[in-house]
Amino acid sequence: MHGPDVSWYLALSGLMFTIGAIGVLVRRSPLIILLSVEIMLNGANLALIAFARHFGHADGQVFAIAVMAVAASEVVVGLGLIVAMGRRNIELDVDKLRTLRG
Amino acid sequence: MFDDWLPFAIYGLFSLVIPATMIGASFALATRPKRVVKARTIPFESGVSTGPPVKQRFTVSFYLTAMLFVLFDIEIVFLYPLAVILHELAWFGFLEFLVFILILLVAYVYIWRKGALEWR
Amino acid sequence: MINKPHVDWFALSPTLALIGASGLLLLVSVLAPKRTRKPLAATIAGAAFLTALVFAIALTDKSAHGAAIVADAIFRDRWTGLAQVLIAGCGLVAVLISYGERWREEHVGEYYALLTAAGAGLVFFVSASNLMTLFLGLEWFSIALYVLCAIDIHLVGSLEAGLKYLIIGAIGSATLLFGSALVYGATGSLGFDQIAAGTHAHSGLLVGGLAMVIVGLAFKTSAAPFHMWTPDVYQGAPTPVTAFMAAATKVGALVVTARILVTAFPSEQHLWTWALAGIAIASLVVGNIAALAQRNVKRLLAYSSVSHAGFMLFAIAAANTLGARSLMYYLIPYCAMSLGAFAVVAARERELGAPVTLENLAGFGWDRPFLGVAMWVFMLGFLGFPLTGGFWGKIYVFSAVYQHGWWWLIVVGVVATMVSAVYYLAIVRSMFLRDSVELALAPVGGAPSREVALSIGVAACLVVTVGSFFAVQPLIDAAHAASRALPF
Numbered sequence A: 001m002h003g004p005d006v007s008w009y010l011a012l013s014g015l016m017f018t019i020g021a022i023g024v025l026v027r028r029s030p031l032i033i034l035l036s037v038e039i040m041l042n043g044a045n046l047a048l049i050a051f052a053r054h055f056g057h058a059d060g061q062v063f064a065i066a067v068m069a070v071a072a073s074e075v076v077v078g079l080g081l082i083v084a085m086g087r088r089n090i091e092l093d094v095d096k097l098r099t100l101r102g
Numbered sequence B: 001m002f003d004d005w006l007p008f009a010i011y012g013l014f015s016l017v018i019p020a021t022m023i024g025a026s027f028a029l030a031t032r033p034k035r036v037v038k039a040r041t042i043p044f045e046s047g048v049s050t051g052p053p054v055k056q057r058f059t060v061s062f063y064l065t066a067m068l069f070v071l072f073d074i075e076i077v078f079l080y081p082l083a084v085i086l087h088e089l090a091w092f093g094f095l096e097f098l099v100f101i102l103i104l105l106v107a108y109v110y111i112w113r114k115g116a117l118e119w120r
Numbered sequence C: 001m002i003n004k005p006h007v008d009w010f011a012l013s014p015t016l017a018l019i020g021a022s023g024l025l026l027l028v029s030v031l032a033p034k035r036t037r038k039p040l041a042a043t044i045a046g047a048a049f050l051t052a053l054v055f056a057i058a059l060t061d062k063s064a065h066g067a068a069i070v071a072d073a074i075f076r077d078r079w080t081g082l083a084q085v086l087i088a089g090c091g092l093v094a095v096l097i098s099y100g101e102r103w104r105e106e107h108v109g110e111y112y113a114l115l116t117a118a119g120a121g122l123v124f125f126v127s128a129s130n131l132m133t134l135f136l137g138l139e140w141f142s143i144a145l146y147v148l149c150a151i152d153i154h155l156v157g158s159l160e161a162g163l164k165y166l167i168i169g170a171i172g173s174a175t176l177l178f179g180s181a182l183v184y185g186a187t188g189s190l191g192f193d194q195i196a197a198g199t200h201a202h203s204g205l206l207v208g209g210l211a212m213v214i215v216g217l218a219f220k221t222s223a224a225p226f227h228m229w230t231p232d233v234y235q236g237a238p239t240p241v242t243a244f245m246a247a248a249t250k251v252g253a254l255v256v257t258a259r260i261l262v263t264a265f266p267s268e269q270h271l272w273t274w275a276l277a278g279i280a281i282a283s284l285v286v287g288n289i290a291a292l293a294q295r296n297v298k299r300l301l302a303y304s305s306v307s308h309a310g311f312m313l314f315a316i317a318a319a320n321t322l323g324a325r326s327l328m329y330y331l332i333p334y335c336a337m338s339l340g341a342f343a344v345v346a347a348r349e350r351e352l353g354a355p356v357t358l359e360n361l362a363g364f365g366w367d368r369p370f371l372g373v374a375m376w377v378f379m380l381g382f383l384g385f386p387l388t389g390g391f392w393g394k395i396y397v398f399s400a401v402y403q404h405g406w407w408w409l410i411v412v413g414v415v416a417t418m419v420s421a422v423y424y425l426a427i428v429r430s431m432f433l434r435d436s437v438e439l440a441l442a443p444v445g446g447a448p449s450r451e452v453a454l455s456i457g458v459a460a461c462l463v464v465t466v467g468s469f470f471a472v473q474p475l476i477d478a479a480h481a482a483s484r485a486l487p488f
Helices: A006-026 A030-055 A059-087 B002-029 B060-113 C009-031 C036-063 C080-097 C107-127 C130-151 C160-185 C192-198 C202-219 C229-236 C237-262 C268-293 C297-317 C319-350 C369-383 C389-403 C405-431 C452-470 C471-484
Strands: C067-069 C074-076
Touching: A006 A030, A006 C160, A030 A059, A030 C160, A059 C130, A059 C160, B002 C009, B002 C130, B060 C009, C009 C036, C009 C074, C009 C107, C036 C107, C067 C107, C074 C080, C080 C107, C080 C202, C080 C237, C080 C319, C080 C452, C080 C471, C107 C237, C130 C160, C130 C202, C130 C237, C130 C405, C160 C192, C160 C202, C160 C229, C160 C452, C192 C237, C202 C237, C202 C268, C202 C297, C202 C319, C202 C369, C202 C471, C229 C237, C229 C297, C237 C268, C237 C319, C268 C297, C268 C405, C297 C319, C297 C389, C297 C405, C297 C452, C319 C452, C369 C389, C369 C405, C369 C452, C389 C452, C389 C471
Parallel strands: none
Antiparallel strands: C067 C074
């Protein structure tokens, strides 16, 4: 086998997912949160591609490509909402979004 | 063992060298007066200091265009695998490709008629 | 050599009808003259959901023998078919509720385009037979719903609801995706059937993946402790959107949860039954206790939907055919009651031009007797009163968990039902037992004229809610036929 074992990739992808999850929990700017979610998704993508290579078939790679496109659309929707909020001068801090509570 | 990690090492080396060159080059190639005068190091050489620079605000058109670009750009990702096996898929692949483009076209007509492509 | 998949167009027809309509509606919203847009868009959307409904009924009828089709990407069987019937029905009623909404922006065409796109995504989602179609379907309807929540950008909190839903939803789907990757790594396949076949020994990878898949789906079912977005989003989103979300999304997420757990993870059954029972109990506790404290009716109904998610998860946790059958049956009156209740809220909201609270519902039952009585029936249905389908739903769920040997879950369920009586009856009480004159509540600009479309929608919900009590046998038979598609 050439290159590092699949478990290394899995560890790296798990690390990326964790970093993303921590970012989502700790940061308050919606932009950074979207960024962190992207890191989580890409961690999962890395795992998919690594497993696809490990098993020697393309399923995981196809999945990863589809995920990329979906993630991009999701982020564009998120950015659109953030821009719309920015135009209406709503403060961009998720802790302060408290119109809706009860 | 070392052979296994060699691609990683090369990749790591590149990822260090490229930013380093960029930063280094910007220092080396920048044209700058030799003599450092105190007046030159402060932000404004004359007039009243206006305080911290005003935050640059981009127009909404900028964000809109950027987002539309990202959206349409990422769709290309599906055309690469299709291009690789287009000959084998023959007409089936071509028709699928047409349907895909048609869907994008609907979105394109929408943003065009909506006026999202005009710079305001 | 590439194998071209055989495409079963008939099985895809509900999805294609809706997504085709969605594209058409996008064009209508920019090309049709301004005045004709609203009726034209609503007609196209209604026709699309009706077409999808007819196709889904035909598909259910003609798919007695379940099979994975289109390169094993989707299932064609009665479990899928019946869920698609429900979703298309929900969409149809949602169009009726939406028609009278006063959209302040010229976003009518886009609204219906997104509604049909969300419907198409859900219809595709429930047919998923591998982890990839599962994820794509989930994102498809979710992204459409994120925008729908935020579509009324002048409504206070609509944008906020959209962004909150997007962030939490994205976390949920990222978790689901990572779980899928782990399951793929443990078994080497993405298809549900192949995952079950490829599971040899208990591996940490598989269990971890399963847990993350359950969590990802629980975000969409809005089961506690993954429900925190639900009250905010249900409150902030435009009411017709909330109605559609509360009914159709729940159908999709629960039906798919049952499918993936039973089909792909039969060997891990001892783990997921307990996990689901835990989530269900948490949902019942959190949903019911939090609902007691609510004054805003949309928020109250949101917590009520959390607690109903708990009941329906009981049915899945029972892990037997009776459970699957009771889940399918429960969903029928549940969808009707949710849509109907939010429709009544929408009607009151349009009268007052303000968020509906328990206080300003006062006198509504006397002003609008039809809507008032309908709301009464829906509340009793949520409660599980006889003469509504909610009664049989709860009975079937309880008998399913009893068959599994978990009699103590029934105790939890009965206590939860008794607690829920407090807030369901509070709505009825404020509608009928308080006078609006004494509270000085008057509609803005006089009472608006009756909305025919909304009344038809509410009447349809009423018929289904009460009808599912009397027509319990044929409906249970249909649910039974559907549940046979799942390999127990």
